[in-house]
Amino acid sequence: MSNFNFIQMADPQVGMYSRFSGMDIEATALLREHKLNVKDAPKIEGLDQERINLSKALEQFEEITPAFVVVCGDMVDQAGDEDQIALIRETLGKYGVNIPVHWVAGNHDIGVNNLIPNRDSVDFYRSEFGDDFYSFNHDESKFIVLNSVLLDRPEDLPDEHKLQMELLGDTLLSRESLDSEHVVVFMHHPLFLNNAEEADADFAWAPSPPNQLPGYWTVPLERRRPVVKLLRDAEVQTVFAGHWHRNHIASDGGLEVVVTSALGYPLGDDPSGYRVVSVSDDDLSHRFRVL
Ligand SMILES: [Fe+2]
Incomplete structure:
Protein backbone atom coordinates (compact mmCIF):
# COMPACT_ATOMS: atom_id res chain seq x y z
CA MET A 1 0.00 0.00 0.00
CA SER A 2 1.45 3.33 -1.04
CA ASN A 3 0.77 6.59 0.68
CA PHE A 4 3.52 9.16 0.53
CA ASN A 5 4.41 12.70 -0.54
CA PHE A 6 7.33 13.92 -2.51
CA ILE A 7 8.56 17.38 -3.51
CA GLN A 8 9.07 18.43 -7.09
CA MET A 9 10.82 21.72 -7.60
CA ALA A 10 12.61 23.40 -10.48
CA ASP A 11 15.02 26.19 -11.22
CA PRO A 12 16.51 27.28 -7.91
CA GLN A 13 18.97 28.69 -10.49
CA VAL A 14 21.41 30.14 -7.98
CA GLY A 15 22.84 33.37 -9.42
CA MET A 16 19.83 34.46 -11.44
CA TYR A 17 18.59 37.13 -9.01
CA SER A 18 21.90 38.88 -9.45
CA ARG A 19 21.88 38.57 -13.26
CA PHE A 20 18.23 39.71 -13.51
CA SER A 21 18.55 42.77 -11.27
CA GLY A 22 19.91 46.24 -11.87
CA MET A 23 19.13 46.14 -15.59
CA ASP A 24 18.72 49.23 -17.70
CA ILE A 25 15.32 50.22 -19.06
CA GLU A 26 16.00 48.89 -22.58
CA ALA A 27 17.09 45.45 -21.39
CA THR A 28 14.05 45.19 -19.11
CA ALA A 29 11.69 46.31 -21.89
CA LEU A 30 13.11 43.74 -24.32
CA LEU A 31 12.66 40.91 -21.83
CA ARG A 32 9.11 42.05 -21.07
CA GLU A 33 8.30 42.06 -24.79
CA HIS A 34 9.18 38.40 -24.66
CA LYS A 35 6.69 37.91 -21.81
CA LEU A 36 9.43 37.57 -19.23
CA ASN A 37 8.20 39.28 -16.10
CA VAL A 38 11.39 40.99 -15.00
CA LYS A 39 11.06 43.02 -11.83
CA ASP A 40 12.51 46.49 -11.44
CA ALA A 41 15.11 45.96 -8.79
CA PRO A 42 18.41 47.54 -7.88
CA LYS A 43 21.43 45.36 -8.56
CA ILE A 44 21.56 42.38 -6.24
CA GLU A 45 25.11 41.28 -5.58
CA GLY A 46 25.81 37.76 -4.46
CA LEU A 47 23.52 34.84 -3.79
CA ASP A 48 21.57 35.97 -0.73
CA GLN A 49 18.10 35.80 -2.27
CA GLU A 50 18.66 32.23 -3.43
CA ARG A 51 20.04 31.37 0.02
CA ILE A 52 16.81 32.73 1.58
CA ASN A 53 14.58 30.83 -0.87
CA LEU A 54 16.42 27.56 -0.35
CA SER A 55 16.38 27.87 3.47
CA LYS A 56 12.66 28.71 3.47
CA ALA A 57 11.93 25.67 1.33
CA LEU A 58 13.92 23.37 3.58
CA GLU A 59 12.12 24.76 6.65
CA GLN A 60 8.76 24.07 5.01
CA PHE A 61 9.84 20.54 4.08
CA GLU A 62 10.16 19.79 7.81
CA GLU A 63 6.34 19.79 8.08
CA ILE A 64 5.81 17.97 4.81
CA THR A 65 8.24 15.13 5.53
CA PRO A 66 8.61 14.15 1.88
CA ALA A 67 9.83 10.68 0.92
CA PHE A 68 12.23 12.37 -1.51
CA VAL A 69 12.85 15.59 -3.44
CA VAL A 70 13.32 15.95 -7.19
CA VAL A 71 15.02 19.11 -8.46
CA CYS A 72 13.97 19.50 -12.09
CA GLY A 73 17.08 21.27 -13.30
CA ASP A 74 18.82 24.60 -13.40
CA MET A 75 20.26 24.18 -9.96
CA VAL A 76 22.67 27.00 -10.90
CA ASP A 77 22.61 29.93 -13.30
CA GLN A 78 26.11 29.45 -14.66
CA ALA A 79 27.33 25.91 -15.29
CA GLY A 80 30.55 25.26 -13.39
CA ASP A 81 30.32 28.31 -11.09
CA GLU A 82 31.90 27.17 -7.84
CA ASP A 83 30.03 29.56 -5.51
CA GLN A 84 26.67 28.75 -7.04
CA ILE A 85 27.29 25.00 -6.82
CA ALA A 86 28.58 25.42 -3.25
CA LEU A 87 25.28 27.02 -2.17
CA ILE A 88 23.29 24.14 -3.66
CA ARG A 89 25.58 21.70 -1.84
CA GLU A 90 25.21 23.51 1.51
CA THR A 91 21.44 23.53 1.29
CA LEU A 92 19.75 20.84 -0.83
CA GLY A 93 22.92 18.75 -0.86
CA LYS A 94 23.00 18.59 2.94
CA TYR A 95 19.28 17.88 3.12
CA GLY A 96 19.97 14.97 0.76
CA VAL A 97 22.08 13.24 3.41
CA ASN A 98 18.86 12.21 5.18
CA ILE A 99 16.14 12.49 2.53
CA PRO A 100 17.04 11.44 -1.04
CA VAL A 101 17.45 14.40 -3.41
CA HIS A 102 17.33 13.46 -7.10
CA TRP A 103 18.93 15.92 -9.49
CA VAL A 112 27.72 25.04 -23.04
CA ASN A 113 26.46 28.64 -23.21
CA ASN A 114 23.35 27.33 -21.48
CA LEU A 115 22.35 25.37 -24.56
CA ILE A 116 24.44 22.57 -26.00
CA PRO A 117 25.88 19.76 -23.90
CA ASN A 118 29.29 18.38 -24.91
CA ARG A 119 31.60 15.70 -23.54
CA ASP A 120 33.27 17.98 -21.01
CA SER A 121 30.11 19.65 -19.77
CA VAL A 122 28.34 16.31 -19.28
CA ASP A 123 31.36 14.77 -17.53
CA PHE A 124 31.58 17.79 -15.23
CA TYR A 125 27.86 17.61 -14.44
CA ARG A 126 28.15 13.90 -13.63
CA SER A 127 31.09 14.51 -11.32
CA GLU A 128 29.03 17.11 -9.39
CA PHE A 129 25.48 15.72 -9.50
CA GLY A 130 25.74 12.08 -10.60
CA ASP A 131 23.88 10.47 -13.50
CA ASP A 132 21.82 12.65 -15.82
CA PHE A 133 19.45 9.91 -16.99
CA TYR A 134 18.39 7.18 -14.61
CA SER A 135 15.44 5.71 -12.76
CA PHE A 136 14.58 4.92 -9.16
CA ASN A 137 11.75 3.23 -7.30
CA HIS A 138 9.76 4.20 -4.27
CA ASP A 139 7.21 1.79 -2.81
CA GLU A 140 5.44 0.34 -5.83
CA SER A 141 6.09 3.26 -8.18
CA LYS A 142 8.79 3.96 -10.71
CA PHE A 143 10.39 7.36 -11.36
CA ILE A 144 12.40 8.18 -14.46
CA VAL A 145 14.75 11.14 -14.81
CA LEU A 146 15.65 12.36 -18.30
CA ASN A 147 18.27 14.78 -19.53
CA SER A 148 16.08 17.03 -21.69
CA VAL A 149 19.06 19.21 -22.61
CA LEU A 150 20.36 16.23 -24.56
CA LEU A 151 16.92 15.86 -26.18
CA ASP A 152 16.99 19.54 -27.05
CA ARG A 153 20.50 19.72 -28.51
CA PRO A 154 22.12 16.29 -29.01
CA GLU A 155 24.40 17.35 -31.90
CA ASP A 156 27.68 17.00 -30.02
CA LEU A 157 26.71 13.79 -28.23
CA PRO A 158 24.65 11.60 -30.58
CA ASP A 159 25.71 8.41 -28.76
CA GLU A 160 24.53 9.75 -25.41
CA HIS A 161 21.20 10.68 -26.99
CA LYS A 162 20.85 7.15 -28.38
CA LEU A 163 21.76 5.63 -25.02
CA GLN A 164 19.20 7.76 -23.21
CA MET A 165 16.44 6.76 -25.64
CA GLU A 166 17.37 3.09 -25.23
CA LEU A 167 17.33 3.41 -21.46
CA LEU A 168 13.94 5.11 -21.57
CA GLY A 169 12.52 2.38 -23.83
CA ASP A 170 13.99 -0.46 -21.76
CA THR A 171 12.89 1.06 -18.46
CA LEU A 172 9.35 1.80 -19.58
CA LEU A 173 8.79 -1.58 -21.13
CA SER A 174 10.33 -3.64 -18.34
CA ARG A 175 8.00 -5.93 -16.43
CA GLU A 176 8.82 -3.98 -13.29
CA SER A 177 7.56 -0.74 -14.85
CA LEU A 178 4.48 -2.35 -16.33
CA ASP A 179 3.57 -3.67 -12.87
CA SER A 180 4.21 -0.33 -11.13
CA GLU A 181 1.39 1.60 -9.53
CA HIS A 182 2.63 4.83 -11.09
CA VAL A 183 5.34 5.63 -13.61
CA VAL A 184 6.38 9.27 -13.41
CA VAL A 185 8.90 11.14 -15.56
CA PHE A 186 10.98 14.20 -14.63
CA MET A 187 12.83 16.45 -17.03
CA HIS A 188 13.90 20.06 -17.21
CA HIS A 189 12.27 21.20 -20.48
CA PRO A 190 8.50 20.74 -20.72
CA LEU A 191 7.84 18.11 -23.41
CA PHE A 192 5.23 20.46 -24.85
CA LEU A 193 3.31 23.59 -23.80
CA ASN A 194 0.00 22.97 -25.54
CA ASN A 195 -0.18 19.65 -27.35
CA ALA A 196 2.20 16.83 -28.20
CA GLU A 197 2.28 17.62 -31.93
CA GLU A 198 2.87 21.36 -31.66
CA ALA A 199 5.57 22.72 -33.97
CA ASP A 200 8.83 24.27 -32.79
CA ALA A 201 7.29 27.70 -33.27
CA ASP A 202 6.61 30.14 -30.49
CA PHE A 203 3.16 30.70 -29.09
CA ALA A 204 2.26 34.36 -28.70
CA TRP A 205 1.85 33.65 -24.98
CA ALA A 206 5.18 31.86 -24.74
CA PRO A 207 7.75 33.45 -27.04
CA SER A 208 11.36 32.36 -26.69
CA PRO A 209 13.67 34.73 -24.83
CA PRO A 210 15.57 37.33 -26.89
CA ASN A 211 18.41 35.85 -28.98
CA GLN A 212 17.02 32.32 -28.82
CA LEU A 213 15.52 30.21 -31.57
CA PRO A 214 11.76 29.53 -31.60
CA GLY A 215 10.88 26.53 -29.45
CA TYR A 216 13.34 27.39 -26.67
CA TRP A 217 10.86 26.40 -23.98
CA THR A 218 10.14 22.84 -25.11
CA VAL A 219 11.67 19.67 -26.57
CA PRO A 220 11.81 19.90 -30.40
CA LEU A 221 9.10 17.94 -32.21
CA GLU A 222 11.58 15.65 -34.00
CA ARG A 223 12.87 14.26 -30.71
CA ARG A 224 9.65 14.82 -28.74
CA ARG A 225 7.64 12.39 -30.90
CA PRO A 226 9.63 9.23 -30.07
CA VAL A 227 9.57 10.12 -26.35
CA VAL A 228 5.81 10.74 -26.40
CA LYS A 229 5.28 7.43 -28.20
CA LEU A 230 7.24 5.51 -25.57
CA LEU A 231 5.38 7.28 -22.74
CA ARG A 232 2.00 6.62 -24.31
CA ASP A 233 2.81 2.95 -24.99
CA ALA A 234 3.67 2.56 -21.32
CA GLU A 235 0.60 4.58 -20.24
CA VAL A 236 2.68 7.17 -18.39
CA GLN A 237 0.34 9.89 -17.17
CA THR A 238 2.54 12.59 -15.71
CA VAL A 239 5.72 14.36 -16.73
CA PHE A 240 7.01 17.00 -14.31
CA ALA A 241 9.20 19.80 -15.64
CA GLY A 242 10.49 23.31 -15.03
CA HIS A 243 12.51 25.67 -17.27
CA TRP A 244 9.59 28.04 -17.88
CA HIS A 245 9.76 29.64 -14.40
CA ARG A 246 5.96 29.68 -14.07
CA ASN A 247 3.19 27.18 -13.47
CA HIS A 248 1.51 25.55 -16.40
CA ILE A 249 -0.32 22.31 -17.08
CA ALA A 250 -0.83 20.87 -20.55
CA SER A 251 -2.71 17.67 -21.23
CA ASP A 252 -2.90 15.70 -24.45
CA GLY A 253 -4.59 12.33 -24.77
CA GLY A 254 -4.05 11.36 -21.14
CA LEU A 255 -0.45 12.57 -21.01
CA GLU A 256 -0.07 15.48 -18.62
CA VAL A 257 2.92 17.84 -18.62
CA VAL A 258 3.13 19.70 -15.31
CA VAL A 259 5.43 22.72 -15.32
CA THR A 260 6.35 24.13 -11.92
CA SER A 261 7.34 27.74 -11.23
CA ALA A 262 10.90 28.40 -10.13
CA LEU A 263 12.11 27.94 -6.60
CA GLY A 264 14.32 30.85 -7.57
CA TYR A 265 13.54 33.82 -9.82
CA PRO A 266 10.00 33.57 -11.33
CA LEU A 267 9.42 34.78 -14.89
CA GLY A 268 5.61 34.77 -14.96
CA ASP A 269 2.89 35.79 -12.53
CA ASP A 270 3.40 32.83 -10.21
CA PRO A 271 5.66 33.42 -7.24
CA SER A 272 8.62 31.28 -6.24
CA GLY A 273 7.58 27.89 -4.93
CA TYR A 274 7.50 24.16 -5.45
CA ARG A 275 5.04 21.31 -5.85
CA VAL A 276 3.92 18.79 -3.26
CA VAL A 277 2.94 15.53 -4.94
CA SER A 278 0.76 13.05 -3.03
CA VAL A 279 0.86 9.44 -4.12
CA SER A 280 -1.51 6.66 -3.12
CA ASP A 281 -2.28 3.28 -4.70
CA ASP A 282 -4.61 4.61 -7.34
CA ASP A 283 -4.06 8.35 -7.29
CA LEU A 284 -1.33 10.91 -7.89
CA SER A 285 -2.25 14.52 -7.16
CA HIS A 286 -0.19 17.65 -6.76
CA ARG A 287 -0.46 21.22 -5.56
CA PHE A 288 1.82 24.21 -5.92
CA ARG A 289 3.04 25.65 -2.66
CA VAL A 290 4.22 29.25 -2.49
CA LEU A 291 7.51 29.74 -0.72
FE1 LIG B 1 16.18 26.23 -18.01
Whole structure:
Protein backbone atom coordinates (compact mmCIF):
# COMPACT_ATOMS: atom_id res chain seq x y z
CA MET A 1 0.00 0.00 0.00
CA SER A 2 1.45 3.33 -1.04
CA ASN A 3 0.77 6.59 0.68
CA PHE A 4 3.52 9.16 0.53
CA ASN A 5 4.41 12.70 -0.54
CA PHE A 6 7.33 13.92 -2.51
CA ILE A 7 8.56 17.38 -3.51
CA GLN A 8 9.07 18.43 -7.09
CA MET A 9 10.82 21.72 -7.60
CA ALA A 10 12.61 23.40 -10.48
CA ASP A 11 15.02 26.19 -11.22
CA PRO A 12 16.51 27.28 -7.91
CA GLN A 13 18.97 28.69 -10.49
CA VAL A 14 21.41 30.14 -7.98
CA GLY A 15 22.84 33.37 -9.42
CA MET A 16 19.83 34.46 -11.44
CA TYR A 17 18.59 37.13 -9.01
CA SER A 18 21.90 38.88 -9.45
CA ARG A 19 21.88 38.57 -13.26
CA PHE A 20 18.23 39.71 -13.51
CA SER A 21 18.55 42.77 -11.27
CA GLY A 22 19.91 46.24 -11.87
CA MET A 23 19.13 46.14 -15.59
CA ASP A 24 18.72 49.23 -17.70
CA ILE A 25 15.32 50.22 -19.06
CA GLU A 26 16.00 48.89 -22.58
CA ALA A 27 17.09 45.45 -21.39
CA THR A 28 14.05 45.19 -19.11
CA ALA A 29 11.69 46.31 -21.89
CA LEU A 30 13.11 43.74 -24.32
CA LEU A 31 12.66 40.91 -21.83
CA ARG A 32 9.11 42.05 -21.07
CA GLU A 33 8.30 42.06 -24.79
CA HIS A 34 9.18 38.40 -24.66
CA LYS A 35 6.69 37.91 -21.81
CA LEU A 36 9.43 37.57 -19.23
CA ASN A 37 8.20 39.28 -16.10
CA VAL A 38 11.39 40.99 -15.00
CA LYS A 39 11.06 43.02 -11.83
CA ASP A 40 12.51 46.49 -11.44
CA ALA A 41 15.11 45.96 -8.79
CA PRO A 42 18.41 47.54 -7.88
CA LYS A 43 21.43 45.36 -8.56
CA ILE A 44 21.56 42.38 -6.24
CA GLU A 45 25.11 41.28 -5.58
CA GLY A 46 25.81 37.76 -4.46
CA LEU A 47 23.52 34.84 -3.79
CA ASP A 48 21.57 35.97 -0.73
CA GLN A 49 18.10 35.80 -2.27
CA GLU A 50 18.66 32.23 -3.43
CA ARG A 51 20.04 31.37 0.02
CA ILE A 52 16.81 32.73 1.58
CA ASN A 53 14.58 30.83 -0.87
CA LEU A 54 16.42 27.56 -0.35
CA SER A 55 16.38 27.87 3.47
CA LYS A 56 12.66 28.71 3.47
CA ALA A 57 11.93 25.67 1.33
CA LEU A 58 13.92 23.37 3.58
CA GLU A 59 12.12 24.76 6.65
CA GLN A 60 8.76 24.07 5.01
CA PHE A 61 9.84 20.54 4.08
CA GLU A 62 10.16 19.79 7.81
CA GLU A 63 6.34 19.79 8.08
CA ILE A 64 5.81 17.97 4.81
CA THR A 65 8.24 15.13 5.53
CA PRO A 66 8.61 14.15 1.88
CA ALA A 67 9.83 10.68 0.92
CA PHE A 68 12.23 12.37 -1.51
CA VAL A 69 12.85 15.59 -3.44
CA VAL A 70 13.32 15.95 -7.19
CA VAL A 71 15.02 19.11 -8.46
CA CYS A 72 13.97 19.50 -12.09
CA GLY A 73 17.08 21.27 -13.30
CA ASP A 74 18.82 24.60 -13.40
CA MET A 75 20.26 24.18 -9.96
CA VAL A 76 22.67 27.00 -10.90
CA ASP A 77 22.61 29.93 -13.30
CA GLN A 78 26.11 29.45 -14.66
CA ALA A 79 27.33 25.91 -15.29
CA GLY A 80 30.55 25.26 -13.39
CA ASP A 81 30.32 28.31 -11.09
CA GLU A 82 31.90 27.17 -7.84
CA ASP A 83 30.03 29.56 -5.51
CA GLN A 84 26.67 28.75 -7.04
CA ILE A 85 27.29 25.00 -6.82
CA ALA A 86 28.58 25.42 -3.25
CA LEU A 87 25.28 27.02 -2.17
CA ILE A 88 23.29 24.14 -3.66
CA ARG A 89 25.58 21.70 -1.84
CA GLU A 90 25.21 23.51 1.51
CA THR A 91 21.44 23.53 1.29
CA LEU A 92 19.75 20.84 -0.83
CA GLY A 93 22.92 18.75 -0.86
CA LYS A 94 23.00 18.59 2.94
CA TYR A 95 19.28 17.88 3.12
CA GLY A 96 19.97 14.97 0.76
CA VAL A 97 22.08 13.24 3.41
CA ASN A 98 18.86 12.21 5.18
CA ILE A 99 16.14 12.49 2.53
CA PRO A 100 17.04 11.44 -1.04
CA VAL A 101 17.45 14.40 -3.41
CA HIS A 102 17.33 13.46 -7.10
CA TRP A 103 18.93 15.92 -9.49
CA VAL A 104 17.74 16.58 -13.04
CA ALA A 105 20.04 18.29 -15.53
CA GLY A 106 18.95 21.73 -16.78
CA ASN A 107 20.36 23.76 -19.64
CA HIS A 108 22.11 26.06 -17.16
CA ASP A 109 23.75 23.07 -15.47
CA ILE A 110 24.96 21.05 -18.42
CA GLY A 111 24.78 23.16 -21.59
CA VAL A 112 27.72 25.04 -23.04
CA ASN A 113 26.46 28.64 -23.21
CA ASN A 114 23.35 27.33 -21.48
CA LEU A 115 22.35 25.37 -24.56
CA ILE A 116 24.44 22.57 -26.00
CA PRO A 117 25.88 19.76 -23.90
CA ASN A 118 29.29 18.38 -24.91
CA ARG A 119 31.60 15.70 -23.54
CA ASP A 120 33.27 17.98 -21.01
CA SER A 121 30.11 19.65 -19.77
CA VAL A 122 28.34 16.31 -19.28
CA ASP A 123 31.36 14.77 -17.53
CA PHE A 124 31.58 17.79 -15.23
CA TYR A 125 27.86 17.61 -14.44
CA ARG A 126 28.15 13.90 -13.63
CA SER A 127 31.09 14.51 -11.32
CA GLU A 128 29.03 17.11 -9.39
CA PHE A 129 25.48 15.72 -9.50
CA GLY A 130 25.74 12.08 -10.60
CA ASP A 131 23.88 10.47 -13.50
CA ASP A 132 21.82 12.65 -15.82
CA PHE A 133 19.45 9.91 -16.99
CA TYR A 134 18.39 7.18 -14.61
CA SER A 135 15.44 5.71 -12.76
CA PHE A 136 14.58 4.92 -9.16
CA ASN A 137 11.75 3.23 -7.30
CA HIS A 138 9.76 4.20 -4.27
CA ASP A 139 7.21 1.79 -2.81
CA GLU A 140 5.44 0.34 -5.83
CA SER A 141 6.09 3.26 -8.18
CA LYS A 142 8.79 3.96 -10.71
CA PHE A 143 10.39 7.36 -11.36
CA ILE A 144 12.40 8.18 -14.46
CA VAL A 145 14.75 11.14 -14.81
CA LEU A 146 15.65 12.36 -18.30
CA ASN A 147 18.27 14.78 -19.53
CA SER A 148 16.08 17.03 -21.69
CA VAL A 149 19.06 19.21 -22.61
CA LEU A 150 20.36 16.23 -24.56
CA LEU A 151 16.92 15.86 -26.18
CA ASP A 152 16.99 19.54 -27.05
CA ARG A 153 20.50 19.72 -28.51
CA PRO A 154 22.12 16.29 -29.01
CA GLU A 155 24.40 17.35 -31.90
CA ASP A 156 27.68 17.00 -30.02
CA LEU A 157 26.71 13.79 -28.23
CA PRO A 158 24.65 11.60 -30.58
CA ASP A 159 25.71 8.41 -28.76
CA GLU A 160 24.53 9.75 -25.41
CA HIS A 161 21.20 10.68 -26.99
CA LYS A 162 20.85 7.15 -28.38
CA LEU A 163 21.76 5.63 -25.02
CA GLN A 164 19.20 7.76 -23.21
CA MET A 165 16.44 6.76 -25.64
CA GLU A 166 17.37 3.09 -25.23
CA LEU A 167 17.33 3.41 -21.46
CA LEU A 168 13.94 5.11 -21.57
CA GLY A 169 12.52 2.38 -23.83
CA ASP A 170 13.99 -0.46 -21.76
CA THR A 171 12.89 1.06 -18.46
CA LEU A 172 9.35 1.80 -19.58
CA LEU A 173 8.79 -1.58 -21.13
CA SER A 174 10.33 -3.64 -18.34
CA ARG A 175 8.00 -5.93 -16.43
CA GLU A 176 8.82 -3.98 -13.29
CA SER A 177 7.56 -0.74 -14.85
CA LEU A 178 4.48 -2.35 -16.33
CA ASP A 179 3.57 -3.67 -12.87
CA SER A 180 4.21 -0.33 -11.13
CA GLU A 181 1.39 1.60 -9.53
CA HIS A 182 2.63 4.83 -11.09
CA VAL A 183 5.34 5.63 -13.61
CA VAL A 184 6.38 9.27 -13.41
CA VAL A 185 8.90 11.14 -15.56
CA PHE A 186 10.98 14.20 -14.63
CA MET A 187 12.83 16.45 -17.03
CA HIS A 188 13.90 20.06 -17.21
CA HIS A 189 12.27 21.20 -20.48
CA PRO A 190 8.50 20.74 -20.72
CA LEU A 191 7.84 18.11 -23.41
CA PHE A 192 5.23 20.46 -24.85
CA LEU A 193 3.31 23.59 -23.80
CA ASN A 194 0.00 22.97 -25.54
CA ASN A 195 -0.18 19.65 -27.35
CA ALA A 196 2.20 16.83 -28.20
CA GLU A 197 2.28 17.62 -31.93
CA GLU A 198 2.87 21.36 -31.66
CA ALA A 199 5.57 22.72 -33.97
CA ASP A 200 8.83 24.27 -32.79
CA ALA A 201 7.29 27.70 -33.27
CA ASP A 202 6.61 30.14 -30.49
CA PHE A 203 3.16 30.70 -29.09
CA ALA A 204 2.26 34.36 -28.70
CA TRP A 205 1.85 33.65 -24.98
CA ALA A 206 5.18 31.86 -24.74
CA PRO A 207 7.75 33.45 -27.04
CA SER A 208 11.36 32.36 -26.69
CA PRO A 209 13.67 34.73 -24.83
CA PRO A 210 15.57 37.33 -26.89
CA ASN A 211 18.41 35.85 -28.98
CA GLN A 212 17.02 32.32 -28.82
CA LEU A 213 15.52 30.21 -31.57
CA PRO A 214 11.76 29.53 -31.60
CA GLY A 215 10.88 26.53 -29.45
CA TYR A 216 13.34 27.39 -26.67
CA TRP A 217 10.86 26.40 -23.98
CA THR A 218 10.14 22.84 -25.11
CA VAL A 219 11.67 19.67 -26.57
CA PRO A 220 11.81 19.90 -30.40
CA LEU A 221 9.10 17.94 -32.21
CA GLU A 222 11.58 15.65 -34.00
CA ARG A 223 12.87 14.26 -30.71
CA ARG A 224 9.65 14.82 -28.74
CA ARG A 225 7.64 12.39 -30.90
CA PRO A 226 9.63 9.23 -30.07
CA VAL A 227 9.57 10.12 -26.35
CA VAL A 228 5.81 10.74 -26.40
CA LYS A 229 5.28 7.43 -28.20
CA LEU A 230 7.24 5.51 -25.57
CA LEU A 231 5.38 7.28 -22.74
CA ARG A 232 2.00 6.62 -24.31
CA ASP A 233 2.81 2.95 -24.99
CA ALA A 234 3.67 2.56 -21.32
CA GLU A 235 0.60 4.58 -20.24
CA VAL A 236 2.68 7.17 -18.39
CA GLN A 237 0.34 9.89 -17.17
CA THR A 238 2.54 12.59 -15.71
CA VAL A 239 5.72 14.36 -16.73
CA PHE A 240 7.01 17.00 -14.31
CA ALA A 241 9.20 19.80 -15.64
CA GLY A 242 10.49 23.31 -15.03
CA HIS A 243 12.51 25.67 -17.27
CA TRP A 244 9.59 28.04 -17.88
CA HIS A 245 9.76 29.64 -14.40
CA ARG A 246 5.96 29.68 -14.07
CA ASN A 247 3.19 27.18 -13.47
CA HIS A 248 1.51 25.55 -16.40
CA ILE A 249 -0.32 22.31 -17.08
CA ALA A 250 -0.83 20.87 -20.55
CA SER A 251 -2.71 17.67 -21.23
CA ASP A 252 -2.90 15.70 -24.45
CA GLY A 253 -4.59 12.33 -24.77
CA GLY A 254 -4.05 11.36 -21.14
CA LEU A 255 -0.45 12.57 -21.01
CA GLU A 256 -0.07 15.48 -18.62
CA VAL A 257 2.92 17.84 -18.62
CA VAL A 258 3.13 19.70 -15.31
CA VAL A 259 5.43 22.72 -15.32
CA THR A 260 6.35 24.13 -11.92
CA SER A 261 7.34 27.74 -11.23
CA ALA A 262 10.90 28.40 -10.13
CA LEU A 263 12.11 27.94 -6.60
CA GLY A 264 14.32 30.85 -7.57
CA TYR A 265 13.54 33.82 -9.82
CA PRO A 266 10.00 33.57 -11.33
CA LEU A 267 9.42 34.78 -14.89
CA GLY A 268 5.61 34.77 -14.96
CA ASP A 269 2.89 35.79 -12.53
CA ASP A 270 3.40 32.83 -10.21
CA PRO A 271 5.66 33.42 -7.24
CA SER A 272 8.62 31.28 -6.24
CA GLY A 273 7.58 27.89 -4.93
CA TYR A 274 7.50 24.16 -5.45
CA ARG A 275 5.04 21.31 -5.85
CA VAL A 276 3.92 18.79 -3.26
CA VAL A 277 2.94 15.53 -4.94
CA SER A 278 0.76 13.05 -3.03
CA VAL A 279 0.86 9.44 -4.12
CA SER A 280 -1.51 6.66 -3.12
CA ASP A 281 -2.28 3.28 -4.70
CA ASP A 282 -4.61 4.61 -7.34
CA ASP A 283 -4.06 8.35 -7.29
CA LEU A 284 -1.33 10.91 -7.89
CA SER A 285 -2.25 14.52 -7.16
CA HIS A 286 -0.19 17.65 -6.76
CA ARG A 287 -0.46 21.22 -5.56
CA PHE A 288 1.82 24.21 -5.92
CA ARG A 289 3.04 25.65 -2.66
CA VAL A 290 4.22 29.25 -2.49
CA LEU A 291 7.51 29.74 -0.72
FE1 LIG B 1 16.18 26.23 -18.01
